[in-house]
Amino acid sequence: MLSITLLGSAYSGDLSYPKPxxxxxxxxxxxTVDESTRTASMEISVxxxxxxxxxxxxxxxxxxxxxxxxxxxxxxxxxxSKALKKIGNMLGELRSQGAEPDIIMLQEAFIPESAExxxxxxxxxxxxxxxxxxxxxxxxERASEEFIAExxxxxxxxxxxxxxxxxxxxxxxPIVDLFNHPFAQWECGGLDCLANKxxxxxxxxxxxxxxxxxxxxxxFNARGASRVSNERALTAHNLQVDEANKFIESVVKEPxxxxxxxxLNMRHADDRIEYFVERSGGNLNEVSSFCIDPANDxxxxxxxxxxxxxxxxxxxxxxxxxxxxxxxxxxxEALFDEPQEGIMPSxxxxxxxxxxxxxxxxxx
Numbered sequence: 001m002l003s004i005t006l007l008g009s010a011y012s013g014d015l016s017y018p019k020p021x022x023x024x025x026x027x028x029x030x031x032t033v034d035e036s037t038r039t040a041s042m043e044i045s046v047x048x049x050x051x052x053x054x055x056x057x058x059x060x061x062x063x064x065x066x067x068x069x070x071x072x073x074x075x076x077x078x079x080x081s082k083a084l085k086k087i088g089n090m091l092g093e094l095r096s097q098g099a100e101p102d103i104i105m106l107q108e109a110f111i112p113e114s115a116e117x118x119x120x121x122x123x124x125x126x127x128x129x130x131x132x133x134x135x136x137x138x139x140x141e142r143a144s145e146e147f148i149a150e151x152x153x154x155x156x157x158x159x160x161x162x163x164x165x166x167x168x169x170x171x172x173x174p175i176v177d178l179f180n181h182p183f184a185q186w187e188c189g190g191l192d193c194l195a196n197k198x199x200x201x202x203x204x205x206x207x208x209x210x211x212x213x214x215x216x217x218x219x220f221n222a223r224g225a226s227r228v229s230n231e232r233a234l235t236a237h238n239l240q241v242d243e244a245n246k247f248i249e250s251v252v253k254e255p256x257x258x259x260x261x262x263x264l265n266m267r268h269a270d271d272r273i274e275y276f277v278e279r280s281g282g283n284l285n286e287v288s289s290f291c292i293d294p295a296n297d298x299x300x301x302x303x304x305x306x307x308x309x310x311x312x313x314x315x316x317x318x319x320x321x322x323x324x325x326x327x328x329x330x331x332x333e334a335l336f337d338e339p340q341e342g343i344m345p346s347x348x349x350x351x352x353x354x355x356x357x358x359x360x361x362x363x364x
Contacts, residue, residue, distance in 0.1 A: 017115075017128045019178060020202070024124025026095075026172040027102065028207040033361065041358040042208055047101035047335060048217065048261040048315055050348035052076060053084055053114040053166065064344035066337065076344045084113040087345050088120025090336065095122040101335075101352055102172045103204070105217035107263040109168040110195070118170035125175045129167025129200035129217075130182035136198070139186040142242055147235055148186055155228055157188070161196040167217055167262075169202050176212060177203040181247040189236035190226030197221070199244050201251055210359055211325045214252055217262040218244050223269060237265065238275050245279055255323030259355065263348070267314045286310055286318045287353050291332045301333035315351045325359045 029042040052062065063073035077083035094100040100121065118126035139148055151157040182198035201216040221236040252258060266272040277284055288309040291298035306312055319327040335350035
């Protein structure tokens with residue numbers, strides 16, 4: 001099991017990583033007022049991006065899903081430490097143009113260079129998800145006795161957590177609080193069990209907005225890459241969906257707006273998508289399914305290859321409006337989706353969504 005013995009922890013010093021409150025402000029959104037409706041609004045942008053920050057040799061030979069003119073998949077940068085620094089620098093270049101995402105939520109930010117991305121991108125505030133030592137319970141009552149009993153040492157399911165969650169969030173706006181939640185240690189499938197996957201949730205204070213906003217990101221269990229049967233990987237995925245929903249509901253006790261996103265590992269997986277939608281409780285607003293409808297007046301700057309774009313990707317974003325502040329996506333686009341000198345920065349593209357936040361003006 002070479003891949004197991006060579007894995008190292010990017011967050012071995014978990015306790016030294018930044019904690020809220022973080023009060024830096026890199027941008028104050030413009031607030032506009034519609035006097036006819038007595039409504040105020042502002043726009044913010046959120047990027048989700050799986051940066052493939054994997055340790056050597058796991059990332060060796062990986063390719064993007066993008067193809068060149070000959071139809072061959074474009075390789076990604078082999079030296080991930082160098083590629084992650086490049087990603088941070090590209091975000092910094094966007095900032096110099098006034099075009100940086102206000103909030104970035106990263107997945108697979110495992111190796112130490114991942115922690116340089118916020119600084120290189122000019123973000124004053126950032127937090128990391130569960131580290132290697134932030135362990136949850138071994139299992140819950142949701143997991144069947146059969147699923148727990150069939151854990152395999154050969155598949156990495158008994159080796160413990162050798163990597164962090166790989167989750168990172170950086171923001172132009174103050175981060176008021178952080179809510180980290182690792183998934184149950186044994187409720188995973190195959191090689192995914194080597195990472196301490198879970199949910200990173202942060203509460204942000206956006207200048208000019210009357211309420212705080214909750215941001216949530218996760219990275220659910222893979223299918224083929226986990227090296228276990230599809231059935232076992234599906235069970236692990238479903239368990240994590242249930243645990244994520246339960247955790248988010250326990251955190252958001254006030255009716256605050258929520259923006260969620262991440263690598264949900266549901267591409268071309270009807271069973272996973274159906275379960276995810278079913279467990280949403282009818283409160284699922286997903287960006288691509290909203291923006292593909294012309295009636296919703298959401299600008300699309302992505303070349304979607306089908307009329308079901310949520311089925312073609314692992315990377316999804318969505319939102320829940322709050323009691324006072326409503327949320328609606330107004331533009332969606334891809335980021336870092338072009339090769340540089342024939343090489344892609346990651347095996348995923350970034351998904352950037354621009355949201356309008358609106359609220360009623362109340363008389364003082």
